[in-house]
Amino acid sequence: MKFVHFTDTHLLQDLESTNLKPIFEKLSNHNEKFKQALIDLVLEDVEFISITGDLIHEGSVEEYAELKKLLDTYVPNTPVFLTLGNHDVKENFNKVFLGKEHTNAYYYVKNLENYRVVVLDSAIIGEHSGAIQDEQLQWLEQTLAENYQHGTLVFMHHPIVWEEEAVCMENAKKLTSILTNSDTIGVFTGHTHMNGLHYIEHIPQFTAEGVAFGLVKEKDNCLSLTNQSGYNVYTVKNKLIEMKRSQIKPDLERLYTVKYEQAFRKHATENTKV
Numbered sequence: 001m002k003f004v005h006f007t008d009t010h011l012l013q014d015l016e017s018t019n020l021k022p023i024f025e026k027l028s029n030h031n032e033k034f035k036q037a038l039i040d041l042v043l044e045d046v047e048f049i050s051i052t053g054d055l056i057h058e059g060s061v062e063e064y065a066e067l068k069k070l071l072d073t074y075v076p077n078t079p080v081f082l083t084l085g086n087h088d089v090k091e092n093f094n095k096v097f098l099g100k101e102h103t104n105a106y107y108y109v110k111n112l113e114n115y116r117v118v119v120l121d122s123a124i125i126g127e128h129s130g131a132i133q134d135e136q137l138q139w140l141e142q143t144l145a146e147n148y149q150h151g152t153l154v155f156m157h158h159p160i161v162w163e164e165e166a167v168c169m170e171n172a173k174k175l176t177s178i179l180t181n182s183d184t185i186g187v188f189t190g191h192t193h194m195n196g197l198h199y200i201e202h203i204p205q206f207t208a209e210g211v212a213f214g215l216v217k218e219k220d221n222c223l224s225l226t227n228q229s230g231y232n233v234y235t236v237k238n239k240l241i242e243m244k245r246s247q248i249k250p251d252l253e254r255l256y257t258v259k260y261e262q263a264f265r266k267h268a269t270e271n272t273k274v
C-alpha cells in the first residue's frame with residue numbers, strides 16, 4: 001500500500017489577517033506550494049492522502065473552503081484523511097468539512113485495504129502544545145483492543161518523541177502505552193516543519209517537513225525559517241514502512257531566525273509561533 005503524508009499546509013487566504021505578515025511576505029505563497037504538490041501527485045499512484053494538521057494558518061472559514069476546493073479539484077477520487085493541529089479552529093473546520101457547528105475534537109478510524117487508519121486530535125483549543133485528552137484515549141484503547149489484519153497506522157499533529165521536549169505532546173505516557181500494546185506499525189506527525197524519524201519503543205514515528213515552509217535548527221538554540229517545502233510518500237509491505245521524501249521547493253536560504261523557545265514553547269508568542 002502506498003500513501004502520501006503532507007503536513008503543515010498553513011493555507012492562508014489573507015496575508016493582512018496574520019501577525020506573521022512581515023515573515024510570510026518573504027515566503028512564496030503557501031497555497032501555491034500545496035497546489036503544486038497536489039499536481040505533482042498525479043505521478044504517484046497513492047491509495048490515500050493524509051495531512052497531519054495545521055491545515056490552515058489563521059483558521060478562517062475561507063481558508064478551509066480553499067482547502068476543500070483544492071482537494072476537490074486536484075484529487076477528487078483519492079481518500080483524504082485530515083488531522084487537526086494547533087493552528088486549526090475546530091468550529092470552522094467542522095463547519096466546512098462536516099457541515100456541523102461544534103467544537104468537538106476530530107478523531108476517527110477507517111479501514112483501508114488490509115490496514116486500519118486512526119486519526120487523533122492532539123490540538124487543544126487555545127493552546128500551542130498538544131495532548132490527547134482522556135475521552136479520546138478511552139476511545140483509542142477500545143478501538144485498538146483487537147488487532148486488525150496487517151496493522152494500524154496512526155496520524156496526529158504533535159510528535160510523541162523529538163529531541164526538544166517543547167515540541168512534543170504533553171503527558172504522552174498513557175498514549176504511548178496504548179500504542180505500544182497495540183498492532184500499531186507506524187505513527188505519522190507534523191508540527192516541527194522538519195523531517196524526522198524517531199522510535200516510540202519499537203514503533204517508528206515519521207515526522208514530515210512542512211508544505212508551507214521549512215525550519216532549520218541553528219546554533220545557539222535558534223531556528224531559521226526557509227522556503228523549503230516537501231512531503232513524504234510511504235510504501236507499506238509486510239508491516240514494514242519505506243519512506244521516500246519528495247521536495248516541492250528545495251530552498252534553504254534563511255529568511256528569518258528566532259529562538260527555539262519563541263517558536264515552540266507552550267504559549268509561543270502570537271508573532272512567532274509555528
Ligand SMILES: [Fe+2]
Nearest residue numbers: 008054191274
Ligand atoms: Fe505548523
